Amino acid sequence: MLKSTKHITEAGWIFRFVLPFLAISPIFADTTTVGTVIDGQAEYYDELFDIVCRETLSLTGDEFSLSFQQPVSGKWERTTIEKELRKQLSDPDIDIVIALGYIASDQALRISNPSKPLICPLIFDRAYQETKAQPSSNLIQIDTPMLLKRDLTTFYEMTPFTHLAFLCSAHFNPDINRAKAYITSLLDLRSVRVDLIPIGDSSSKLVLPKGTDAVYLAFLPHLSKKNRKKMIGGLNSQSLPVFASMGGEDVPLGALAGYKNERAAQKIARQIALIVQQMLLGVPITSKPMVMSSFEHLLVNMNTAQNISIFPPYSLLTEATLIEAPIPPQTKVWSINEIIDKAVSENLSILVKARELKTGEQEIERAKTHFKPQVHAETLFARIDEDRTSSLLNIPEQQLTQSLTVTQLIYSEDAKADRAIQEQLQLSREEDLSLVRLDIILQTGQAYLKLLKAEAYENIQKENLERSRNHLQLARIRQSTGYSGRSDVYRWESQIAVNRKDVLQADAIKAAARIELNRLMHRSLEEDIMLDRADVSDPQYLTNHALLKKMIRDPWHFRQLRDFLTQEAIAVNPQIKLIDHKLKAQERELLAAERSYWTPTIAFKGEISHKFDKSGAGSNSLTLPPQYANLFSEIDDTSWSAGVAIKLPVLSGGQKLVRNAKARLEVDRIRLLKREVEEKLEAGLRAMLHKAGASYSAIELSKKSAFAAQQNLDLVYDGYSHGVLSVIELLDAQNAALTANLLATNAVYSFLLDYLQVERLTGNFITFSSPQERASWFNRLQHYSESCKNKQQERKYELK
Secondary structure (H helix, E strand, O other): OHHHHHHHHHHHHHHHHOHHHOOOOOOOOOOEEEEEEEOOOOHHHHHHHHHHHHHHHHHHOOOOOEEEOOOEEOOOOHHHHHHHHHHHHHOOOOOEEEEEOHHHHHHHHOOOOOOOOEEEEEEOOHHHHOOOOOOOOOEEEEEOOOOHHHHHHHHHHHOOOOEEEEEEEHHHOOOHHHHHHHHHHHOOOOOOEEEEEEEOOOOOOOOOOOOOOEEEEOOOOOOOHHHHHHHHHHHHHOOOOEEEOOHHHHOOOOOOEEEEEOOHHHHHHHHHHHHHHHHHHOOOOOOOOEEOOOOEEEEEEHHHHHHOOOOOOHHHHOOOEEEOOOOOOOOOEEOHHHHHHHHHHHOHHHHHHHHHHHHHHHHHHHHHHHHOOEEEEEEEEEEOOHHHOEOOOOEOOEEEEEEEEEEEEEEOHHHHHHHHHHHHHHHHHHHHHHHHHHHHHHHHHHHHHHHHHHHHHHHHHHHHHHHHHHHHHHHHHHHHOOOOOHHHHHHHHHHHHHHHHHHHHHHHHHHHHHHHHHHHOOOOOOOOOEEOOOOOOOHHHOOOOHHHHHHOOOHHHHHHHHHHHHHHHHHHOHHHHHHHHHHHHHHHHHHHHHHOOOOOEEEEEEEEEEEEEEEOOOOOOOOOOHHHHHHOOOOOOEEEEEEEEEEOOOOOOOHHHHHHHHHHHHHHHHHHHHHHHHHHHHHHHHHHHHHHHHHHHHHHHHHHHHHHHHHHHHHHHHHHHOOOOOHHHHHHHHHHHHHHHHHHHHHHHHHHHHHHHHHHHHOOOHHHOOHHHHHHHHHHHHHHHHHHHHHHHHHHHHHO
């Protein structure tokens, strides 16, 4: 059976793509009139009819004369719809009839051997409808399935329910018992009570059975958006989760979730247009049912979820498109420059270095105190042996003395060197702070780009998951129509499980990137952050200057750019400046060591003391006979002294020699360290520039690869849907497209990350600088390029 189906499909391809280019006589010689029957007056059918008219007239163009009659309403009655269909089939002025409605398509299938082409484009569920139309060349069947089982499975995974109210259109005249049994069977033996609630022209009197904990909203074309929104709002007010079969329309109106069929009406209209065109060209139309595959993705209304306290699991949220609550006007949207400023001002690593800088300022102040007056006050209580006392010399047994000493350093080579060294070390601390600031800017820029990259990866994985779901849907339809077996369905179910894992992993990577960005900005780690994505993920954001584009387009100018950036890096890089300041500090230490052999230390010292109390032996004044009174002057209780001391080193046991040798070796070490750092910096910068140049060139190539892979996937998908190609070929094409898309996204962000590394190595983030600084930088680049050009011309002249 599969083999014969493949031959039929290949023939269909020949008719579809070859015969239109051959001279085929159309079957309608004059104006072709198309009649349409709709279920009833509804916004959905009016819009769908307009799209069908536009698509068909656009496709047929001026080649054929085609007219559409106004659609006839069946007034939501099956008997009326069947009557109108038969009426148009018997009308000689109508050449083609379209049953443009779910009821109309169902009734059309029950008409045997229609006398003219009858298109049934809205067959939603053959298993439930139990339609067994007799094969007829005039009966064109298009399956546009509503995947009820998928909807119910997703709904149950989102919020396990026990009592489901199934709201359907009363105009479909459902068999309540059969419909309930069918819906229950789709729930795969879950213990769920199902109540079918027919909805008429008004939803204002909606009363749900007691105990209802979930509501499924089926297709209700007869209700306007206003009425559906009102009904959904009423259900939300009862904290009832609502899953909508028309997710694209009803989830934005307030339903909790539903699947959105991308451009469903356009696809249906385009398929009808292609069928009409084939009829006009005289191409045979297959009597087998055509499958209208769709690319659907899950929508979740997060505002509704919060309001009714329903929390969908990660497994669904990561694959869904989330309709968030409206962003309050005061919500901060962070641009890349604002994020950088926030990180620079509040990052803890920078604040720690800033405190070290403050500590260094105190070291300078400490060194300055060497040449400031030193004043010391002292109080002394002393007691000596009685036999050591002397009233004549004013040496009492017990005394309380207070003294004040003043010292002023006049000259000291070590003190001068200490101040100079601390000033240089403080400058090195400032450069160390600049290094940390550059590192934080780099890390913040990387975290920002990695978060954008993670979001892009997640979107790609979600799209791939939806594509696998679409392919699973197609495989199930192929199985139901006999195009393939059950193995294709199992293969896609397995693939979907793998894709869901990939989506969860992508979401985890995104969460980790957000946490890292918040950490660098010193924000709450789990706090959401709204990013301004304008232009940042575009390489032109960094390379939008004409001069820079010129410098990377050919090897000669690219070499100039590398030389210029190396020159800039060595001139302004804080790491080299830091080493320069440490070198100057060590050179001053070496100078002090050399001068220590002969430079003295000069200081002034003065002291005054007074005995405030004395007692015991020797405390009383000695009274001499008058004849001896002039021989001894009385010693009072106050004494003072003042003088200048000059201290010259003579011998220190070899300490000066060791100090001198050590300082000299340290100077040599730092000079070598500077050369090493400059060499590493230049090598790293030039290598990173080559890497950035390669990643920039890879962007366009990756885009071409992704485009080609997507084109290939479209072709293979078309072949698989027509039974020409196998599931393995489709899976291979899908994986190739996924890989190409991921590589294309990675190419963009790899270049942006490489470019940030280049700017970090140069020691100056021109990307985040002010317009004036950027203009100055580009002026220097322009001047350097012109000087290189002039030197080249001079060399050519000298050679001549």
